[in-house]
Amino acid sequence: MNGRIMIVEDERIVALDLRQTLESFGHEVVMVASSGERAVAEGPVLKPDLVLMDIHLDGPMDGTQAASILQQHNIPVLFLTAFAGQSMLDQAELSSPYGYLVKPVETRALQATVRMALARRRAEREIEKGEERLRLAMDVAGLGVWEWDAAAASFVGEGQFESIIGHTPTSLDNADSGFLSRIDPAYRPAIADALTRGEAVRTTVKLQTLPDSGRNGWVDFHARAFARPNGDLDRAIGVIRDVTAQREQEEHLRQAAVVFTSTGEGMAILDTQWRIISVNPAFVTLTGFGEQEVLGRTPDELLYARRHDDNLIAKLGQSGGDYWSGEVACICKDGSMLATWQHLCVVRDTQGQIGNYVLAISDTGALRRAEAQINHLAFHDTLTGLGNRNMLEDTIEKEIERADQNGSRVAVLFIDLDGFKLINDTMGHATGDQLLSMVAQRISRVLRRTDTAIRLGGDEFLVVVPEVTRFEDCASLAEKLLCEIRAAVELDHERFSVSASIGIAVYPDNAGDFSSLIQAADSAMYGAKERGRNRFAFYSSDMAERALERLHIEQGLLRAIANDQLMLQYQPVVRLDDGQLIGFEALIRWDEPTHGRIGPDRFIPVAEECGLIDYIGSWVLHTACTQAQAWIHQGFVDLRLAVNVSARQMNAGDFDVTVSDALALTGFPAAQLELEITESTLQAVDHSRQLLGRLKALGVRISIDDFGTGFSSLSRLKHLPIDRIKIDRSFVQDLPGDGNDAAITEAIIAMAGSLGLGLIAEGVETPAQQQFLLARGCTEAQGFLFSRPLDVADVDALIVSTARGRLS
Numbered sequence: 134m135n136g137r138i139m140i141v142e143d144e145r146i147v148a149l150d151l152r153q154t155l156e157s158f159g160h161e162v163v164m165v166a167s168s169g170e171r172a173v174a175e176g177p178v179l180k181p182d183l184v185l186m187d188i189h190l191d192g193p194m195d196g197t198q199a200a201s202i203l204q205q206h207n208i209p210v211l212f213l214t215a216f217a218g219q220s221m222l223d224q225a226e227l228s229s230p231y232g233y234l235v236k237p238v239e240t241r242a243l244q245a246t247v248r249m250a251l252a253r254r255r256a257e258r259e260i261e262k263g264e265e266r267l268r269l270a271m272d273v274a275g276l277g278v279w280e281w282d283a284a285a286a287s288f289v290g291e292g293q294f295e296s297i298i299g300h301t302p303t304s305l306d307n308a309d310s311g312f313l314s315r316i317d318p319a320y321r322p323a324i325a326d327a328l329t330r331g332e333a334v335r336t337t338v339k340l341q342t343l344p345d346s347g348r349n350g351w352v353d354f355h356a357r358a359f360a361r362p363n364g365d366l367d368r369a370i371g372v373i374r375d376v377t378a379q380r381e382q383e384e385h386l387r388q389a390a391v392v393f394t395s396t397g398e399g400m401a402i403l404d405t406q407w408r409i410i411s412v413n414p415a416f417v418t419l420t421g422f423g424e425q426e427v428l429g430r431t432p433d434e435l436l437y438a439r440r441h442d443d444n445l446i447a448k449l450g451q452s453g454g455d456y457w458s459g460e461v462a463c464i465c466k467d468g469s470m471l472a473t474w475q476h477l478c479v480v481r482d483t484q485g486q487i488g489n490y491v492l493a494i495s496d497t498g499a500l501r502r503a504e505a506q507i508n509h510l511a512f513h514d515t516l517t518g519l520g521n522r523n524m525l526e527d528t529i530e531k532e533i534e535r536a537d538q539n540g541s542r543v544a545v546l547f548i549d550l551d552g553f554k555l556i557n558d559t560m561g562h563a564t565g566d567q568l569l570s571m572v573a574q575r576i577s578r579v580l581r582r583t584d585t586a587i588r589l590g591g592d593e594f595l596v597v598v599p600e601v602t603r604f605e606d607c608a609s610l611a612e613k614l615l616c617e618i619r620a621a622v623e624l625d626h627e628r629f630s631v632s633a634s635i636g637i638a639v640y641p642d643n644a645g646d647f648s649s650l651i652q653a654a655d656s657a658m659y660g661a662k663e664r665g666r667n668r669f670a671f672y673s674s675d676m677a678e679r680a681l682e683r684l685h686i687e688q689g690l691l692r693a694i695a696n697d698q699l700m701l702q703y704q705p706v707v708r709l710d711d712g713q714l715i716g717f718e719a720l721i722r723w724d725e726p727t728h729g730r731i732g733p734d735r736f737i738p739v740a741e742e743c744g745l746i747d748y749i750g751s752w753v754l755h756t757a758c759t760q761a762q763a764w765i766h767q768g769f770v771d772l773r774l775a776v777n778v779s780a781r782q783m784n785a786g787d788f789d790v791t792v793s794d795a796l797a798l799t800g801f802p803a804a805q806l807e808l809e810i811t812e813s814t815l816q817a818v819d820h821s822r823q824l825l826g827r828l829k830a831l832g833v834r835i836s837i838d839d840f841g842t843g844f845s846s847l848s849r850l851k852h853l854p855i856d857r858i859k860i861d862r863s864f865v866q867d868l869p870g871d872g873n874d875a876a877i878t879e880a881i882i883a884m885a886g887s888l889g890l891g892l893i894a895e896g897v898e899t900p901a902q903q904q905f906l907l908a909r910g911c912t913e914a915q916g917f918l919f920s921r922p923l924d925v926a927d928v929d930a931l932i933v934s935t936a937r938g939r940l941s
């Protein structure tokens with residue numbers, strides 16, 4: 134076989150001769166180079182099959198050096214030399230030459246040697262090509278090949294080995310740089326055992342995470358170890374392939390499979406013809422269809438109410454994409470309806486062709502029910518189940534609209550329970566709630582289907598009555614409601630009777646819109662309360678005026694405080710038998726610049742409602758104590774001072790602190806201060822017993838004002854630290870003529886005696902009243918008979934003139 138040959142020879146004659154000889158053998162001489170430098174420059178470009186290289190060349194690079202470089206390019210070299218010593222031979226050997234010819238070369242020897250060299254070159258080429266094929270195949274397959282030579286203690290990794298493992302190990306073992314150390318410890322023993330036994334290993338292993346790069350992953354691991362005859366390990370060889378991506382995909386598939394089987398959402402996988410090819414257990418549970426019953430059928434045939442717009446294909450088509458979701462009513466196997474939310478999506482293959490459809494169905498029945506419940510809660514009162522404020526507005530707006538259209542009327546009945554707070558405070562909130570529920574039931578019992586009952590909050594209820602034609606109908610409904618509510622009820626083993634006050638307002642007669650209609654009914658309800666409770670009242674314009682007046686008073690009170698318009702009068706308290714002055718009751722007044730003097734009955738309830746009473750109450754205490762202390766200094770040493778206290782003041786929590794501050798700041802003796810607390814206050818204040826205890830601890834006295842008008846039980850009074858009771862003016866005023874009042878007054882006096890309480894009568898206007906009380910054992914009184922409430926200057930004069938003498 135002929136070859137392409139390069140000649141490297143610095144003697145031109147020899148080079149020419151060689152060329153001619155080689156060409157005569159049919160070889161192609163691709164180049165004649167006269168120096169080593171030229172040879173190494175052109176050799177890699179021309180890629181000759183063989184280089185005939187003279188060892189002794191002109192120039193810095195001799196033939197052995199040039200041969201070493203050419204060898205790195207896989208270009209075989211045949212040395213030609215006239216003479217070479219041992220050291221030159223040693224040097225020449227390093228470049229693994231194909232042969233060595235001594236000049237002058239004999240033609241036949243040259244031909245034979247060149248032929249042999251070319252044959253060897255061809256054989257080597259085949260091997261190189263094979264190796265390259267293998268390398269390419271390994272690259273394509275992502276394989277890494279490794280070999281451990283035990284005798285040479287060398288580890289070789291080829292192909293993708295290093296990129297898979299991250300480095301090339303120096304040994305096979307578990308040592309830090311050993312190959313097995315890169316494998317997760319859980320997998321190592323099995324591999325080591327199999328290799329030791331000489332068995333083939335075919336497994337997938339997890340790699341250890343590399344600390345510096347964080348690289349880990351999974352590899353297919355195929356290997357086998359070979360032993361020497363004496364049983365020692367000779368070498369091990371193996372192949373690895375990175376399967377991390379497949380492994381992760383498998384992991385995802387496994388997870389997806391778990392989701393598919395365990396999710397509460399029903400799922401069906403459909404083929405391109407929309408036929409079901411697989412369903413999950415939730416699908417079976419939700420629809421009642423078994424898997425075998427549904428396979429091969431379409432969801433449209435099975436599940437839907439066969440309405441055109443339930444058709445899945447149509448829905449997906451309308452979505453204009455690969456995804457649709459929406460609400461669909463399904464029919465289960467047993468014929469029951471199932472409210473569902475469905476997701477339908479297209480699964481495409483890598484070419485973008487539709488492979489499957491996935492249909493996911495979730496039961497929205499619970500959601501629907503929750504939604505209905507939320508709606509119910511939004512429009513209903515949770516305690517009573519009646520409508521709430523939202524429903525009120527909604528209903529009235531609708532009814533007003535209807536009334537406008539057909540010229541009818543809408544009535545609103547505003548119901549407020551009388552004395553509910555008292556029951557709530559004394560019996561506890563749970564009992565109060567029970568009472569409210571019961572009242573709600575009773576209200577509902579009386580109403581027509583078209584009426585609406587609302588609880589506004591607290592003890593306030595409202596009834597909306599549409600299509601009212603006669604006012605009398607509203608009156609009789611109110612009467613029925615009053616009667617129904619008033620019926621005795623047993624709660625916590627006690628019988629109660631709670632009355633109500635009802636205000637009635639009518640659209641469009643009394644108001645032109647929703648809020649003024651409610652306001653009008655509210656004012657009417659106040660009117661009913663003012664007239665003595667347990668009754669109803671129609672709205673009238675003077676009620677609105679009174680409501681307006683309340684508002685004016687509230688605003689005016691703020692000014693009164695700022696401009697010092699509040700002042701105190703003092704009504705003398707006397708001994709009944711001889712008219713001896715004992716002390717005074719402080720009574721507040723408001724000197725309003727334009728309307729004149731305003732009495733406490735008009736503004737104290739407003740001050741209580743709007744919270745100003747706390748400020749006003751403590752102002753009264755300070756002012757009265759300061760004034761009374763001045764009278765003590767004037768000589769009225771044992772004067773008694775009575776100050777009124779309202780329920781709200783006592784509810785503030787730190788009322789005893791307010792009192793002790795007033796005493797400390799004014800120096801007024803605690804034992805001479807008497808706090809007048811009304812009977813109903815005592816019952817409305819949650820912690821009255823503890824508070825009274827703390828007040829008593831300060832040394833002050835407590836008297837019960839308006840006694841006989843409230844609901845006090847004697848046993849309760851007995852356990853409270855009370856010093857005195859005050860017979861209410863309403864019992865005194867008709868004495869001695871009214872037998873009833875006389876009996877009550879006698880009973881109160883007897884009771885005070887038996888409980889060891891002090892006693893005082895108020896509102897004594899006539900000597901007959903004085904005599905009656907005196908005869909029954911009441912020793913103290915106040916009233917116009919002795920003196921009206923006086924200004925400070927008048928009291929000053931009185932103290933001087935009477936020198937603590939008689940007033941009557």
Ligand SMILES: Nc1nc2c(ncn2[C@@H]2O[C@@H]3COP(=O)(O)O[C@H]4[C@@H](O)[C@H](n5cnc6c(=O)[nH]c(N)nc65)O[C@@H]4COP(=O)(O)O[C@H]3[C@H]2O)c(=O)[nH]1
Nearest residue numbers: 720721732733734737753777778779896897898915916917
């Ligand atoms: N017809 C008649 N009336 C008599 C007679 N003697 C006294 N009065 C009036 O009866 C009321 C007695 O006070 P009250 O029962 O504590 O009733 C008081 C008290 O509950 C409350 N009040 C007065 N001052 C204060 C105060 O500083 N704080 C608080 N919280 N309430 C006060 O206002 C209520 C009304 O006070 P006033 O209008 O001053 O009315 C006073 C007094 O002027 C009489 O012989 N005949």
